[in-house]
Amino acid sequence: MTLHIETPLINSRALSLRTGRTVLLKLEGLQPGGSFKLRGVGFACEEHKHRGARRFVTASGGNAGYAVAYAGRELGIPVTVVVPQTTSERARALIRGEEAEVIVHGASFGESNDHALSILRDGDAYLHAFDDPLLWEGHATMVEEIARQTERPDLLVCSVGGGGLLAGVIEGLRRVGWSDIPVLAVETAGANSYDQALKAGEPVTLPKIQSVATSLGANKVTARIVTLAKEHQIRNCLVTDAEAIQGSVTLLEEHRLLSEPACGASVAALARVPEYFPDAQRIVVIACGGVGTTSQQLLEWSDFYRLECDPLTASHSDEVNSLESQQS
Incomplete structure (x- = not known):
């Protein structure tokens, strides 16, 4: 008996239609503690x-x-x-x-x-x-569940704060024999401690976190995920606060799921998949959850950080237009 529960893995029809790919959501926000x-x-x-x-x-x-x-x-x-x-x-x-x-x-x-x-x-x-191997061991169980719940995906997407989730995901992939499945690791631009660590080759300390995604606000990542980037196919991408907030709004509107922008960032990163992993057709997104945001706060943020268009739809449209131009 464990304190965590097995969470659903659902096929997101809405996100699949927007991206032109099969998008599955691992609903970690349904844990009793509200997150992975x-x-x-x-x-x-x-x-x-x-x-x-x-x-x-x-x-x-x-x-x-x-x-x-x-x-x-x-x-x-x-x-x-x-x-x-x-x-x-x-x-x-x-x-x-x-x-x-x-x-x-x-x-x-x-x-x-x-x-x-x-x-x-x-x-x-x-x-x-x-930053604790015991945590990574526990987090790895979500990938074991994914392996029981669905066929092999082409890509996993997860948010990165201090790196505990990413370290657990990689350990989980190794446990189930999926070590060759790549991971798209996502941060907001104002909390990019992993991005800076990868550039430096070691963890560095950000002087300040400048993002509404405060759950990603670790000034310094664990050294473990810097090492893992040398052992596993990990690509790191940055999204804006506005994109992360829109990702959370999408989860709320399409799936009745309230989450923090730290979670919405991974949804927003689906727009980057054509750039980083163009051949990935079956994608699992770790919808990591989060308890620090209310629906009212999320809606206020979405009004303040307004996007001109849905980046997921725009990305899919750009891809379709590109393919059509190549065929003509």
């Missing part, structure tokens, strides 16, 4: 409880903290979550609702994480939000 985070966090918390932990301590912008709080309540272990000032009031309230202590400290995840480490005492188990 519960997979790795639940696995790690159970392991730490088995080792005798008497309190769980973590730092998080929201989703990981909520997952630790949920796991702690389910396992009967007290939880302290340190969140940065950028964490929404909704996310803080949800964490408190799981009977966890919430400490607001710092302007970024890095500052919150340093504070979390400073308050550790004997009997505490520290849970990093993304």
